[in-house]
């Protein structure tokens with residue numbers, strides 16, 4: 640389970656967030672969405688209660704929508720971010736080609 644330092648303490652801030660603090664908080668929020676998805680799926684995999692499974696699956700899917708919203712926000716505010724993800728995707732594609 641990811642543990643991150645607090646990127647800022649908004650309750651004590653006497654100013655608005657800097658751009659870098661916003662970027663860090665969005666990354667933190669994305670991680671929190673993925674953590675929530677993981678927690679819901681842990682319960683889904685450990686119960687045979689169909690109602691619980693159905694509701695938690697629906698919530699987990701909503702968390703993926705939230706992650707998508709946050710990713711879009713991150714890419715919009717920090718275009719450099721997308722280049723790093725593209726570089727990572729290319730590296731995997733190269734590995735896949737080597738495996739064929």
Ligand SMILES: [Fe+2]
Pocket residue numbers: 672675701702705
């Ligand atoms: Fe969420």
